[in-house]
Amino acid sequence: MGMSDFILCNWNAWTPGLDFSDDRLMTSGNAAVPECVPKMLQRRLTPLARAVFNVAAPCVESGKNLPVVLSSAHGEICKSLDMLKTIQAGDEISPTAFSLSVHNAIAGLFSIAYGNSQEITVLAPGLEGIAPAFIEALGMLNEGANEVLMILYDEPLADFYPIAPFNLNVCFPCVLALRIALSGNGVPLQLYRNTQSRDDGEHPVQLLAFIKFLVAEERSLCLGNQGHSWTWHKK
Numbered sequence: 103m104g105m106s107d108f109i110l111c112n113w114n115a116w117t118p119g120l121d122f123s124d125d126r127l128m129t130s131g132n133a134a135v136p137e138c139v140p141k142m143l144q145r146r147l148t149p150l151a152r153a154v155f156n157v158a159a160p161c162v163e164s165g166k167n168l169p170v171v172l173s174s175a176h177g178e179i180c181k182s183l184d185m186l187k188t189i190q191a192g193d194e195i196s197p198t199a200f201s202l203s204v205h206n207a208i209a210g211l212f213s214i215a216y217g218n219s220q221e222i223t224v225l226a227p228g229l230e231g232i233a234p235a236f237i238e239a240l241g242m243l244n245e246g247a248n249e250v251l252m253i254l255y256d257e258p259l260a261d262f263y264p265i266a267p268f269n270l271n272v273c274f275p276c277v278l279a280l281r282i283a284l285s286g287n288g289v290p291l292q293l294y295r296n297t298q299s300r301d302d303g304e305h306p307v308q309l310l311a312f313i314k315f316l317v318a319e320e321r322s323l324c325l326g327n328q329g330h331s332w333t334w335h336k337k
Contacts, residue, residue, distance in 0.1 A: 105294040106240050107337075111249065112281045112288065114160045115313050116153045119274030122317045128157070139215045148181055150257045150275060151208050155215070158253055158279040167218040168251045168281070169242045170209070173225040173235035175256050175270065175305035177205040183260050208255075231308035231325055233332040236293055243284050252280040256306035269303035276309045290337040300326040 116128045135144050135152050136159040185195050206224040213222055227234040239250040255277040265271050302308055302325045315323040324333045
């Protein structure tokens with residue numbers, strides 16, 4: 103992939119651990135669910151899923167469904183741990199609870215809530231960080247989509263999981279929604295690969311860095327792991 107130009111039409115984020123003055127950055131401790139989500143679905147949403155719906159809502163135009171790319175390193179891993187504890191205690195697991203713990207559970211709930219029959223892709227990028235989500239979304243745009251909605255999210259890992267010495271965790275949840283296009287109104291950005299050898303952590307750590315980049319004055323951000331380095335530049 104060479105240099106790619108695109109437009110950031112709109113974005114919104116939820117990061118209760120950050121303190122920046124920007125209307126698109128929500129820092130409250132609890133994320134509310136948009137009224138458009140049916141009550142039956144609202145009861146199924148975990149705190150992480152509620153945050154995803156809350157952040158995505160301002161980027162979803164009424165009556166307009168877009169292709170969606172979701173990216174998360176760990177998904178609903180805390181819910182999975184709760185189920186393991188249930189098994190350890192000798193109790194039965196609800197089939198509904200299991201179905202809502204899989205990596206693409208939030209994507210399924212999102213498609214139901216918005217009646218979205220467009221292409222929805224869910225990524226678990228690991229060491230590759232946030233770049234694969236952009237590559238996937240840009241591919242959709244170049245294949246003919248007018249706009250693509252990107253949703254990147256992760257929550258802290260429970261103490262049960264070994265973290266050190268890996269740079270794969272942040273101490274608070276991060277959710278970011280981006281609506282991008284190849285042309286139109288918004289912030290012009292460039293994404294290109296470079297040859298720098300870097301170690302900027304996995305998806306959650308890079309996601310936090312990118313949110314800071316959006317609200318900061320810096321023009322460029324470089325992130326990567328194991329020789330896969332990418333630069334985002336505000337034109």
